[in-house]
Amino acid sequence: MTDQTKIVLIEDDREISTTLQRVLEAAGYTLSVANNGQDGRKQIESFQPDLVITDMMMPRMGGFPVLEFLKEMPDETRPKVIMVTANEGGRHKAYAEMLGVDDYIRKPFAMDVLLDAIERILGKPAPTQRPRSQGIKGPIQRRSS
DSSP: OOOOOEEEEEOOOHHHHHHHHHHHHHTTOEEEEESSHHHHHHHHHHHOOSEEEEESSOSSSOHHHHHHHHHTSOTTTOOEEEEEESOOOHHHHHHHHHTTOSEEEESSBOHHHHHHHHHHHHTSOOSSOOOOOSSOOSOBOOOOO
């Protein structure tokens, strides 16, 4: 059995999800991906991740219900959580922190910010050398509609 760090990524924007997947897999993490909170919750239950990275605003179920679900889990099985969002509201950040989020990262962000947060939260370096050039030209941000 391998000691792979498992991450559930919950992100509804396809481009952002694909970019994050590529970077996290290149860094050596094992991923399970969902595009909404309902599917993410199912992934959390079956995949038993070490970390959940979730967007805040998504269809079918947003990030806050995911955080509420995680808060109900026993401490020994509860994964760490990073919420990523384009939302600027301080009230949302305070609510996320009240629900136990380990980090709250505002979009746009550089990949190094996310990778640093993951290493800090999990207390260990990425499984492989950090991916430096993944064809990503700039920060992660939601496209304007």
